[in-house]
Amino acid sequence: MPKKYHIATKETPPRFEPVGKFSTVEFREDCAGSCRQCVKKKCIYNVFKDDYQHIITMDEPEFLYICQNCFCCVQECTKGIFTRVVNPEYRLMGNTYWQPEIINQTWFQAHTGKIPVSGAGYRGPFSGTGFDAMWTDMSEIVRPTRDGIHGREYINTSIELSRKPMRLSFNEDLSLVQELSEIVEIPIPVLFQPPSFGILSERVLLAMVKAAQRLCTLMLIDAADCSSAFNDYAETLVPRLTRSNYQNYVDIICRSRMVELAYEPDIEREFATLHNYKPELLIAIGLPLDAQAGSRALELAQAGVDVLHFYADDYGCETGSNAHRTIRDMIREVHGKLVEGKVRPKVNILFSGGIAMSEHMAKAIICGADGVVVDIPLLIALECRVCSRCKHGESCPVAIGEIDITWGSQRIVNLIGAWHDQLLEVMGACGIREVRRLRGEVGRALFLEDLERESFAPIFGKRKIPCG
Amino acid sequence: MNTVSKAKSTLPEVVVMPSRFRNPIGKYIVKRNSRCAGCGLCAELCSYGVHIKPEGYSRPLPPRSERCIGTACEANAFYCVRHCPNQALSVSLNPILETMGDYRWTPEMLIGQWYMAETGELPETDLEYNLGSSGGGFDKIRFKIPDPADYLDISDEKIDTSLSLNRRSDGRPEKVLSLPCYGGGMSFGSTALPVIVGRARAARRLNTLTCTGEGGYPPEFLPYAEYVITQVATGLFGVREETIQHAPVVEFKYAQGAKPGLGGHLLGDKVTPEVAAMRETVVGSSLFSPFPFHSVYSVEDHKKHVDWIKEVNPRALISVKVSTPSDVDMVAVGSYYAGAHIIHFDGSYGGTGAAPDIAKKNIAMPIEYAISRVHCFLKEEGVRGQVCLMASGGIRNAMDAAKAIALGADGVVIGTADLVALECIRCGKCESGRGCARGIASTDPELGHMITEEYAEQRIVNMYLAWRKQWCQLLRQYGLRSVKELVGRSDLLVNMDYLDEAERAKYPEAPKNKLVI
Numbered sequence: 001m002p003k004k005y006h007i008a009t010k011e012t013p014p015r016f017e018p019v020g021k022f023s024t025v026e027f028r029e030d031c032a033g034s035c036r037q038c039v040k041k042k043c044i045y046n047v048f049k050d051d052y053q054h055i056i057t058m059d060e061p062e063f064l065y066i067c068q069n070c071f072c073c074v075q076e077c078t079k080g081i082f083t084r085v086v087n088p089e090y091r092l093m094g095n096t097y098w099q100p101e102i103i104n105q106t107w108f109q110a111h112t113g114k115i116p117v118s119g120a121g122y123r124g125p126f127s128g129t130g131f132d133a134m135w136t137d138m139s140e141i142v143r144p145t146r147d148g149i150h151g152r153e154y155i156n157t158s159i160e161l162s163r164k165p166m167r168l169s170f171n172e173d174l175s176l177v178q179e180l181s182e183i184v185e186i187p188i189p190v191l192f193q194p195p196s197f198g199i200l201s202e203r204v205l206l207a208m209v210k211a212a213q214r215l216c217t218l219m220l221i222d223a224a225d226c227s228s229a230f231n232d233y234a235e236t237l238v239p240r241l242t243r244s245n246y247q248n249y250v251d252i253i254c255r256s257r258m259v260e261l262a263y264e265p266d267i268e269r270e271f272a273t274l275h276n277y278k279p280e281l282l283i284a285i286g287l288p289l290d291a292q293a294g295s296r297a298l299e300l301a302q303a304g305v306d307v308l309h310f311y312a313d314d315y316g317c318e319t320g321s322n323a324h325r326t327i328r329d330m331i332r333e334v335h336g337k338l339v340e341g342k343v344r345p346k347v348n349i350l351f352s353g354g355i356a357m358s359e360h361m362a363k364a365i366i367c368g369a370d371g372v373v374v375d376i377p378l379l380i381a382l383e384c385r386v387c388s389r390c391k392h393g394e395s396c397p398v399a400i401g402e403i404d405i406t407w408g409s410q411r412i413v414n415l416i417g418a419w420h421d422q423l424l425e426v427m428g429a430c431g432i433r434e435v436r437r438l439r440g441e442v443g444r445a446l447f448l449e450d451l452e453r454e455s456f457a458p459i460f461g462k463r464k465i466p467c468g
Numbered sequence: 469m470n471t472v473s474k475a476k477s478t479l480p481e482v483v484v485m486p487s488r489f490r491n492p493i494g495k496y497i498v499k500r501n502s503r504c505a506g507c508g509l510c511a512e513l514c515s516y517g518v519h520i521k522p523e524g525y526s527r528p529l530p531p532r533s534e535r536c537i538g539t540a541c542e543a544n545a546f547y548c549v550r551h552c553p554n555q556a557l558s559v560s561l562n563p564i565l566e567t568m569g570d571y572r573w574t575p576e577m578l579i580g581q582w583y584m585a586e587t588g589e590l591p592e593t594d595l596e597y598n599l600g601s602s603g604g605g606f607d608k609i610r611f612k613i614p615d616p617a618d619y620l621d622i623s624d625e626k627i628d629t630s631l632s633l634n635r636r637s638d639g640r641p642e643k644v645l646s647l648p649c650y651g652g653g654m655s656f657g658s659t660a661l662p663v664i665v666g667r668a669r670a671a672r673r674l675n676t677l678t679c680t681g682e683g684g685y686p687p688e689f690l691p692y693a694e695y696v697i698t699q700v701a702t703g704l705f706g707v708r709e710e711t712i713q714h715a716p717v718v719e720f721k722y723a724q725g726a727k728p729g730l731g732g733h734l735l736g737d738k739v740t741p742e743v744a745a746m747r748e749t750v751v752g753s754s755l756f757s758p759f760p761f762h763s764v765y766s767v768e769d770h771k772k773h774v775d776w777i778k779e780v781n782p783r784a785l786i787s788v789k790v791s792t793p794s795d796v797d798m799v800a801v802g803s804y805y806a807g808a809h810i811i812h813f814d815g816s817y818g819g820t821g822a823a824p825d826i827a828k829k830n831i832a833m834p835i836e837y838a839i840s841r842v843h844c845f846l847k848e849e850g851v852r853g854q855v856c857l858m859a860s861g862g863i864r865n866a867m868d869a870a871k872a873i874a875l876g877a878d879g880v881v882i883g884t885a886d887l888v889a890l891e892c893i894r895c896g897k898c899e900s901g902r903g904c905a906r907g908i909a910s911t912d913p914e915l916g917h918m919i920t921e922e923y924a925e926q927r928i929v930n931m932y933l934a935w936r937k938q939w940c941q942l943l944r945q946y947g948l949r950s951v952k953e954l955v956g957r958s959d960l961l962v963n964m965d966y967l968d969e970a971e972r973a974k975y976p977e978a979p980k981n982k983l984v985i
Contacts, residue, residue: 021984022567044905044915068897070905074564075489080530084567086984101985105825115826117733119898119909121726121819121862121884122828123570123985126604135816138729138793138832140722140760359830422826428759429729429831446794446833455837458844459875459958460966 004154005187007215007417009113012410014383016398018107021090021100022067027081039073039082094386097315102356103380106415110381113414115421129468130316130326130354131363133448139431155424157435159189159371161218161258161282161348163306184257184282186217188420189371189435190361191238192412193220193352196314198379199390201401202229207408208378209233214413220260220286220309220373223249240286243270253277260309263287263296268303282306289330289353290320294337301343309350309373310334316354326468327354328367335368335440344440358419362426368440381415382408479646480673482588482933485926487534488891488919494534495579495593497562498548504528504556513546516592533562534579537593570985571602572817573864573884573894581865584934585889585927598867599978605817605836606868607978608964611942618947624940628950631879633717633856634785634809641783643716645879646675647932648939648951649869652814652860652883653699653721653789655683657734657743657755658821658898659887659909660916666924667886668692673929679719682732682757684746685711697787700777702731703757705747712780717810719787720773722760725818725861728791728832731757733822735900740911771806778807785809792816792838792861797845804846804855812881813838815861819884821909822899835861835872843876843956866935870942876956889931890924 040048047067074082093100101124105116127133162184169177192212194200205221206229212219213236221230223239223246230237234255241249242262253259254277261267261274263285274281284307285300287293297308313319316327325333331351338344351364352373364372380386383398390396427435430444438444449467457463486492498518500510506527510519516535521528536559541547549557565575580597584590591597600607633643651667658681665688671678672695679697680689684706689696698715700707702722712718723729734743736754744751764770774786787810788803790796796813803811815835820828839859846852859872860881869880888894892908903910907918939951948954964972 044902068905069567069893069895070897071493071568071893071895072905075491075493077491080491083564085563086566090984115824117735117822117824117899118828118896119821119823119904120892120894120896121572122817123572123894123896124602124829125571126602126607126817126834135833136831138723138791140729140790140793140795140799357826359826363830422824425730425824425827426831429827431729443794451833451837455841456963456966459840459961460963463966464968465965 007420009414009417019089020087022084023087025083035078037078039076098386106377106380109418110411110415113417115418127448130328131360133468135446136426137444138429155427155433158185158187160185161307188217191218191373193373193375195375195379197391199396199401203403203405206405209236210409211412212236215416226252258282260284260286284309288319290318294334297334298337298341301347307348312353331367331369358422362423365438366441366445378412381411480929482930483926492534496536496538496559498531498533498536499558500531501556503554505554510548513548540594572600574600581888585931588930588933590934596979601979601981605834606871609871610962610975612960612962614945620944620947627940627943635854648879649882650676651678652881653679653681655681656686656746657683662919662921663908663924666921668696669925670928671695674932702761717785717787718777719789721789723791725791725814725816726820727823727827730827731759737900738903743911767802774807787812792833796838797842800842801849804851810856812858818861835859839875839877866938873954874957874961878955886928889927
């Protein structure tokens with residue numbers, strides 16, 4: 001059995017007070033101040049401990065990061081002068097896809113390294129689009145035990161990145177005909193890449209790559225950004241190259257385990273040159289997750305590529321089309337095409353764009369991905385508020401460019417540690433001990449449209465509003 | 469008819485049980501400003517009890533906003549705002565609602581349930597307490613517009629809402645409940661003792677059941693033992709021969725909807741000395757129950773479990789609580805052949821004291837899909853009539869319960885709504901620290917005693933009596949005399965997504981609020 005993979009998380013508090021969900025409003029003129037039973041002193045979460053008299057001292061209104069919304073202060077104030085509002089800044093965070101709740105939960109995980117656990121039932125919408133229109137299955141009786149999650153059994157989350165031979169051939173003396181290349185594995189089905197926006201200073205990138213190194217995974221980065229500061233991380237970096245520029249980065253290519261070439265027609269003609277530089281080099285092709293994704297995947301799988309990396313947009317949708325099919329459906333299509341073409345086991349496929357939560361990682365794999373590449377969550381772990389100010393050349397409210405590299409890398413390690421634990425929870429419930437067995441296991445998922453068709457169509461007839 | 473008369477005779481009285489909190493929350497907020505001269509006209513006019521001016525007081529008491537019916541009152545001749553000689557009064561929507569509740573339990577649904585728990589009546593205010601903002605499942609399903617010719621003009625007393633638990637004719641008791649529902653498992657440890665004992669007391673008065681959950685059998689349950697289900701869950705906390713023998717029904721908890729496939733969670737903070745003693749564990753040490761039962765790896769093993777309980781308690785009925793995986797129908801039929809009297813499905817949006825958020829949202833199917841699937845499969849297998857099918861997991865109110873029954877369940881199991889009756893606000897912070905700040909889901913030496921058993925009992929009784937009124941109204945409209953006649957009547961349901969636009973416009977829209985959760 002391989003050595004057990006463990007991610008060492010450590011509480012790493014934020015540098016700035018995070019944006020709280022709620023704020024209190026006090027109608028102070030009604031407060032006689034004489035009841036001596038002020039509810040602020042009774043808060044069981046000590047929300048007001050540090051700033052009990054903020055109204056008197058004319059401080060900023062408090063935006064309550066630690067408030068748990070129990071309403072006890074509102075309902076017990078002897079004068080009834082306490083009320084609450086949603087913090088307008090909280091509402092403005094993110095966008096339709098990167099919602100405030102996702103940002104808030106990512107901060108929590110980067111801070112604590114813990115899985116978000118709460119009481120009471122699920123509080124969100126019934127379903128949604130993309131990954132929100134599917135549920136993972138569970139096995140009622142026959143399954144590995146929960147002990148797997150708590151350490152007495154091993155649930156393996158490793159994936160391979162190297163190309164696999166379809167079959168072995170033997171000589172008469174039973175020796176192998178072909179030479180087997182080394183199997184390259186990473187212990188988690190997650191790779192990193194810089195987001196499409198943000199203040200991506202050297203410190204930010206170094207925090208990301210340092211975290212990737214600690215997690216024993218890889219980070220994709222434009223070759224042009226690989227300054228000498230990254231020399232210690234050569235094994236962790238995957239330089240992104242193009243047909244026109246890779247000749248300029250031969251030294252970087254020779255230090256790397258894997259490179260990613262941007263897709264162009266007949267790009268496979270460059271493979272031989274790259275292998276001349278370094279025979280054991282893994283070659284990935286980065287290509288858009290668009291309408292041609294499936295057919296291109298089929299061609300490239302035949303052409304000896306190790307990894308295909310499909311880029312969806314930041315909202316988890318296909319690119320270059322008005323159809324905006326979701327990454328969930330696109331993964332199923334690409335995976336399905338490779339299965340039909342009988343080449344799926346040869347290549348490894350990765351997807352990026354819109355991977356926002358740990359559940360997306362598990363669901364992407366169920367839909368057919370080998371692994372995912374995350375970007376924006378890495379920035380959110382460093383306290384990014386997805387406010388988009390940087391996109392307009394304005395300053396960053398959390399001065400992300402000046403972070404301490406060790407602090408930043410620990411926050412990212414914490415986040416991925418929490419994601420890894422959540423993946424174990426889902427796999428444990430599914431009754432699957434190997435993440436590679438989860439790949440394409442759509443039988444271990446429940447899709448909204450299938451459930452509607454099987455359970456509701458016999459009762460209600462034909463659906464008039466499409467699912468999602 | 470015996471069951472009807474029994475149900476009638478066991479229905480308890482409503483006793484108004486006001487909020488525990490000084491400032492109850494209502495949909496509207498009534499403000500009285502400093503122009504008030506204390507004439508007291510508002511107190512004379514308001515028939516809802518918003519304005520009260522006690523004898524000898526120079527000014528009315530602060531308005532009881534939670535009783536105000538809001539702007540709809542403008543149509544009344546006694547509308548206080550219009551009559552105030554000093555224009556000192558105003559009525560508006562309560563802005564605090566935007567910070568309350570969630571997509572499943574909207575603020576109006578919470579306020580509606582609180583009102584029912586306080587008064588035993590259905591709210592008079594224009595509250596949408598039957599539909600949430602979740603945008604799917606029960607929030608998309610409506611009962612068809614009834615044909616007026618079907619209306620049955622009979623009183624609530626003549627309508628049968630009873631539920632038979634044993635349909636196997638196996639010589640075990642023919643247990644009949646007065647309501648088509650009973651209380652879901654809540655353990656000592658996750659929930660305060662007065663709350664769970666209050667639930668048991670309410671169950672006795674309503675002639676229904678409650679369940680111990682996986683936290684042992686506190687001696688305080690003994691006076692109500694006939695109304696308490698003993699749960700045997702994977703951690704086997706507090707499971708002893710005598711606790712099995714106390715119970716009229718013994719429930720095997722294989723899985724829980726909120727965390728299917730993960731076993732129970734009780735985080736260390738909540739393992740107080742009392743809880744640890746009850747569970748025979750270590751104070752402060754988190755308790756993660758295993759999954760699954762380490763003694764059950766096949767249906768045959770499951771049958772051995774059922775036989776074991778039947779042997780230990782010859783009068784007990786057996787319930788099997790499972791979650792809703794893709795093969796939920798096969799699980800149901802397997803449980804039936806293993807000898808279960810009750811098959812209880814807990815859907816994925818069900819309640820919990822603590823669960824990973826990823827599990828609550830993502831694992832297993834919502835109950836709405838599972839019910840009809842199991843009901844139809846058991847019918848095809850020819851065993852539907854021999855088993856009592858209970859649904860739970862996201863059944864929030866009387867109409868959700870009725871929809872679940874029309875989809876094919878015999879009855880429903882309720883957990884969260886009981887707690888909402890006790891003024892739970894769904895903040896979701898039950899799992900750690902000192903537990904619930906409102907004294908419901910806490911065993912903290914201080915917080916765990918904020919509630920009295922009497923309060924808990926009466927609020928829960930009131931809520932179910934209000935629910936019964938809703939069920940009776942519904943049954944009358946379709947000419948049904950018994951809730952049993954509603955079972956599997958999915959022809960009485962429509963789903964908004966499956967209707968033409970013109971048809972859809974005839975039904976009430978569910979609220980579509982964008983909430984901060």
